[in-house]
Amino acid sequence: MTLLRERADLPGAAAAGRGAPPGRVERARRHLGRYWQLWVLLLPAIVFTVVFAYVPMYGIQLAFREFDFQAGLTGGEWVGLKYFEIFFDSPMFATVLRNTLTISIATLVVGFLAPIALALIINQIVNATRKRFMQTATYLPHFISVVVVVGMIQVLLNPSNGTVTRLFSGVGLDLDLLGDPDLFVPVYVISEVWQHCGWNSIIYLAALASVDTQLYEAARIDGANRLHLIRHVDIPALVPTMIILFILTMGGVLSTGFEKIWLMQNALNLPVSEVIATYTYRIGILGNQFSLGTAIGLFNTVINFLFLVVTNWLAKKFADTSLW
Numbered sequence: 001m002t003l004l005r006e007r008a009d010l011p012g013a014a015a016a017g018r019g020a021p022p023g024r025v026e027r028a029r030r031h032l033g034r035y036w037q038l039w040v041l042l043l044p045a046i047v048f049t050v051v052f053a054y055v056p057m058y059g060i061q062l063a064f065r066e067f068d069f070q071a072g073l074t075g076g077e078w079v080g081l082k083y084f085e086i087f088f089d090s091p092m093f094a095t096v097l098r099n100t101l102t103i104s105i106a107t108l109v110v111g112f113l114a115p116i117a118l119a120l121i122i123n124q125i126v127n128a129t130r131k132r133f134m135q136t137a138t139y140l141p142h143f144i145s146v147v148v149v150v151g152m153i154q155v156l157l158n159p160s161n162g163t164v165t166r167l168f169s170g171v172g173l174d175l176d177l178l179g180d181p182d183l184f185v186p187v188y189v190i191s192e193v194w195q196h197c198g199w200n201s202i203i204y205l206a207a208l209a210s211v212d213t214q215l216y217e218a219a220r221i222d223g224a225n226r227l228h229l230i231r232h233v234d235i236p237a238l239v240p241t242m243i244i245l246f247i248l249t250m251g252g253v254l255s256t257g258f259e260k261i262w263l264m265q266n267a268l269n270l271p272v273s274e275v276i277a278t279y280t281y282r283i284g285i286l287g288n289q290f291s292l293g294t295a296i297g298l299f300n301t302v303i304n305f306l307f308l309v310v311t312n313w314l315a316k317k318f319a320d321t322s323l324w
Helices: 002-008 011-018 024-064 082-089 092-123 128-143 146-156 163-170 181-200 202-209 213-221 226-250 258-264 276-286 290-318
Strands: 065-068 072-078
Touching: 024 065, 024 072, 024 082, 024 290, 065 290, 082 092, 082 290, 092 128, 092 181, 092 202, 092 226, 092 276, 128 181, 146 163, 146 181, 146 258, 181 202, 181 258, 202 226, 213 226, 226 290, 258 276, 276 290
Parallel strands: none
Antiparallel strands: 065 072
């Protein structure tokens, strides 16, 4: 009897009595059986991502081959890092990299802080009607086409009869806002902030809406004014969201908006407006140098990925918040 009780107390015997844990296939089957409706809803997004994000990655090898129209993507001669060396040795390498970093960093700094400030301002509006009007007025520009936005910029900043140009002329400033290379970056950044600031503030407003109202009441009892509430309640509540969005933004720091810059380019501002995206299009598509264009695009992607990994590592180390 003692021996039987000892055998019954063994872990294997207990597991056998309860039944072995299900394997991975069984767990997957049970999961799909329970949540198959959600997977069906997610299926179009999965197919879209695979077709338009992962399948085109097959063409990356073109950066290491001599493209041949008859042979296709995989039939050209293997040339290794030849086209990367051509890009690095090109006199345009330093120019396009400098222009890309200048526009990207300026857009990142101003475009990252502006939605936060807007969300904090809107959150302080007590009247519900005024608050909704403010939100709607700042969201609407996001839905305007890039082509229309650039058309508005060209009309307003026209050097001969533009409204903004006339306003500057009235105070004694004769400026060519579209042709002056020194003014291209400010015009681009200001138009980007105007168009997307309201839309980007939505997620910050959602984070502020989740703040416990008792924190505001306790702070007011202690004599806090609005600035104190923003500093000690609102901003700490936004920090995790700010870190996550900053990490995601750094993943595309060199992917400056191609469409808008391409439409805003002209012969006068080209020295400061030629970025990696437009240079890739000019070389790869217009110049029919597909292998070189692919190599430039791959370089841009790798740098963005490195920025993403490093930023995520720093955020995880110092703020204990990260994507993975």
